[in-house]
Structures are given as C-alpha cells and as structure tokens.
Amino acid sequence: MAIGIREIAAAAGVSISTVSNVLNGKSNVGNNTRELVQRLCKEMNYIPNAAGKGLKSGRNRTILFNFSDFDRSFYLKIIEGIHDYAGENNYDLMICTTKSCEKYMRSSLTNGCIILDERMKNEILLRAAAVQYPVVVLDRRLPHPCIKSVVVNNYDPMAELIRETVRRGYRKFAFVGGPSHTDDNRERFAAFQAVLQEGDIPFSREHYFSGDYREKSGYQAARIFLYTRQLPEIFVCANDNMAMGVIRALKEGGCRVPEDVAVTGFDNCELAETIGLTTVHIPNYERGYLAARSLIENIEGRNNFAPVILNATVSWGKTLHTKAIPV
C-alpha cells in the first residue's frame, strides 16, 4: 500500500540497494539509473521511512527538543532558534514532552537532544550520555563530562538591577522566587542577596515568597503582603509572569505601580515591554540557536562540552522610579 524502497526498485527495474544508494547520494550508481530512480521517487511521492532507516543505520539527522511548561511563551522563541539552526544544517527537529522523551532518545530516531524541562530527571540524561547520546541542557548545569550546558548568566544582570534600585533609594525589598530547586532561581536570588548585603540592607526571610514562575503565584504573593499590610517598597520577582501577578494584585488592592510600590521581573516577555516592566532580557532565539549548534557539533564529533554562557541585559521600564533618598 504505502510506497517503499522496493516499490521504487520494482518500478525502476533495479534492486533495492541501488535505490538506497541513490537516496543516500552514494557515488556507485550510474547516471541514468540515478536519474530514473530520482524521478520515480518524486512521481510516486516516496518518503523514506524513518523507523526503518534509524533501525538499521542508527542515524536520522534529527534532533529532539524536550519541554513541558506550556505557560512560558518564550519557549516558542527558543524552539524557533533551534528549528532555524537545525534547518540550515539539514537536520529535522522533533519535539516532545517529559513522558516520551526517553523513548525518542533511545530509539535511534533522534541523534541528540536539547532539554528544557525542569521535570526531566538528571538520571535519565546521565543514562543517555553514558551510551554516547549527545545531550544539551538549558538552564541547568550537570556534573557530567559529556553533557553540554547552555546557560544564561542570571547573576550579573540581577546584581546590576538591584544595585540600581538601591541607588534610587529603595530599601525595603520583597523577593518573589521561582521553584527553589532550579538553578536560575537560585542564581537570581543569590545576586539579589549579595547586593543587599554589600549595601548593608537588611532582608529577612519573611520577605521571601516561594512561587512557581506562574502568574498566579505572583498574585498570591502580593495578596499575602497586602493582607498583612506589610508592603515592601519594591517587589523583585524571579520572572515576569509572577511580576504580572504581583502587579495585578497590587492594582486590585488600590496600590499604584510604581508610585506606591515598584515591581521588577525577569525574562522580558512580550507583555513586559507593553506595560513597561523593568526586567532582564534573555536572548531566547539565540539561546535556541546556540543550543542547536552546540548539539549538532557534538553529534558530528566535535566533542566540545564546555558550557556556553549567554549574557542577559537589564531592560529598564517604568515600573520602577526614583524614590527620595532616605535620610
């Protein structure tokens, strides 16, 4: 029913290995035969069967991208970057979520993967690396010599951001954090804490709220502060989604941003620009592009496992202004 290599072979009156050789650009085929086979493949809409191909050869010129959080729209930008680099290098892109990832890593349908999924266990990645399957992880550092990390420098821009808020006179801080096990949240908070310490500004654990990077958890954080009437001068949020939630709660509570309370985010999502949120811009398209490049280089034997570190830059918006310098 479906057209396979043998149907083409039969139509051309040649053997299946000749067809295979044509399809794989081998030089041991006569010109007439080559052209005939190519024409027939077009005419008969032949599409190579990836399963058969991978099963035998172990190669498929395909990379896998794994993610699982559907609330972060910048993921599409990362995917676009990966897609573009892969396409330019004649690789296909296959995307999956947590559950099916290991299946596709193991099946020779893909020749390497890029992981951006908190839920993906290190253990699985280590198993893959153990059998020489190339892995690139985003936003995570993995202590394995054959797993490549592509990470963003969260520390420096967060430090810069906080230093400036201090310079502008802010003293009472609240921090709305993301999942505490993620490297990026840890780094963002570490920078925050360090700058406050270097300026001798007190920060008590009560002003740390542990969220989950979703809008709602920012909303909840701010509500809690509103209820206790212990509003800080500024909410520093570990990402934009939560900053949005904070702003929504503040507005509902009758607080003006930034006149009464300032808010900062991290990520520079689309929305951030529109409402003028002070945040940190992460080059997502480039991140995807570089991750794909790193991966494909390693697939093709370059074996470079040095981490790639991307810079992020502060994007100053109007959710922050200058307070009177305290006496």
Added chain:
Amino acid sequence: MAIGIREIAAAAGVSISTVSNVLNGKSNVGNNTRELVQRLCKEMNYIPNAAGKGLKSGRNRTILFNFSDFDRSFYLKIIEGIHDYAGENNYDLMICTTKSCEKYMRSSLTNGCIILDERMKNEILLRAAAVQYPVVVLDRRLPHPCIKSVVVNNYDPMAELIRETVRRGYRKFAFVGGPSHTDDNRERFAAFQAVLQEGDIPFSREHYFSGDYREKSGYQAARIFLYTRQLPEIFVCANDNMAMGVIRALKEGGCRVPEDVAVTGFDNCELAETIGLTTVHIPNYERGYLAARSLIENIEGRNNFAPVILNATVSWGKTLHTKAIPV
C-alpha cells in the same frame, strides 16, 4: 550496548517472544515469568524501541502535532490541550514542523496527526487520508470525507462585535486582514462586510489592508493610514498581534486610543487582556483537547468526520468606547 528485548530475555532466561508478550500484556505468560520479566525491565531500565515497534506493528499509541508559526503564543495552549487529552488516554505526543511532518505521518511512528500549519499543503494531507491515516485539521476545512476539521466559528462573534460598534456610532471603518488565503481571515472579513452592508455603511476596498497576522503588519497598516491622514474612526483587526501593531503606530503618531481612534482585535491573547483590547476570545486549550479527542476516536475506529465547530465569544475591552451618535 543498549538494552533491548533480547538482553532482557537473556537475563530472564526466556525467549524474546515471551518478553514481548509480557510487555504487551498478553495473557499467555505464566505469572512467575511475567513478574520476573517485569522486574528485570525496571532494573535494567528497558525502554522499548519505538522504531522497531512501529516498523513491525504499525501502531505506537502516538499522535503527531504539526505547526510552524512561532509568533503565536496561543499555540502553546493548544499544545497543552492536546498533550493533556493524549496523556489521559495513554497516547504520546510528538510535535513537528512543516518539513518533517510527512515523514512522521508515513513512518508508523505516529497513528494520526493534528495539523495547525498554514504552510502544510492539502495535497499531503489528502495523500495521508488516502491510506487511512487519520488527520484532524485546525482552522481549515478540507473537502475530504476522511479528514476531520475542528474549526472556530469566527463569523458570529465578529458580526456581534461589528454590530455593537455600529450601535455605538462608528461609521468609518478600516479592516486589517490576515493572509487572504486562510479560512479564518476570510470568515472574519465576511462577517465584517455583511454587517456593514446590512447597516448600509459604505466600505471601500481602500480601507482594507492585507497583513500577515504579525504585529509588524498591523503597525505598517496604521502607518499608511497615518501618512495619508485618512484615519478611520476604528481599526478592526483580524487578530490581536496586528491590533497591537496598530495601537503602537497610533500612539507613536500621537493618536489616543480609543478617544481618537478605536481598535479591535481577535484571539484574546495574553497581552489583550492586560491592555484592555476589545477582542474575541477563542478557547484554545479546549480546541487542542477536542482536536486530540476527535483524532484518537478516529484512530480507534469511531470514524466520525463531522466537523467540530467551537464558539468564540466577544471580550469587551476599553479600546472601544461610545461615539456620539451621528446626526
């Protein structure tokens, strides 16, 4: 190297067919053998090879989702809906872009697909349907008895929206359309036109601007109107991205929205809510969920090809207000 069915068989001291039978829940296996094999699979981290499986059996409990526009963040919502329904029914989800879609449709790695990709040619879908490969298309109607469409009723909410703007006194309209070959754009414009006609409100083709659903094309549209100083009273946009672009251009040009010019969108993207854009809400998560349900039902033999039509609802925002009723 990699653990396959034969390594398990060797470890258990049974034949590979017995292992296969255990893995597929066949009843013709002794209890002791079954438990032993299951334990070993866990211990040895056995993952079935999807390629081998699909190659032989033709089934993989996997559905394919195809998209290609990385600028539409609501795609993630659709994916989430698909992912959730698939997961609830023990199907895996594989995602791909235009180029590699046909490959995965043909390879028995997937048992059906959901298409949301303007660039995907009908021809390819028809070929797939011809060999009984189940297909669900979103936002497109395909004249084939074995292809299922899941579409949004764009007409009614657009008609309702325009009727209300007319009631509020708007008379000079501009329409910023999407790609003219897409069904959704056609439907949105048809409703717009019909309501104007029913109210005897003139609309000349010069007030139609043909965009591409991207923010930039809305921006360009509004710039053109600004340069010619022929501003309408209201820009009706075929989606939110373009409405955002229109608003950006208007603000740059010193026009207030909605005091000087009103703007409406379509899609109800995240941003729309924040800035109070009047738009039409499309239930994207539900759309994905229903598409997956339709597909899986057809994979499992229900053969229901009646189109699914989803309702969308107008979301009134503040980018529209009430004009003085003209004399």
Added chain:
DNA sequence: TTGTAAGCGTTATCAA
C-alpha cells in the same frame, strides 16, 4: 555499476 543477503528491535504466527 549492480545485486544478494544479513541484520537493526520489535511483533506475530505457529509449532512444541
């Protein structure tokens, strides 16, 4: 330059 045949990891048929 072309063809034969083995084998990739699995399922399925049939015999034991």
Added chain:
DNA sequence: TTGATAACGCTTACAA
C-alpha cells in the same frame, strides 16, 4: 505456557 522464525523498511558489506 513457551520458543523458533519470518517479517516490517531500510542500510551495508560483499559478491557478481
């Protein structure tokens, strides 16, 4: 209740 064995669509020695 189990096990040999052929087959799925392809690649790849190796033989012709």
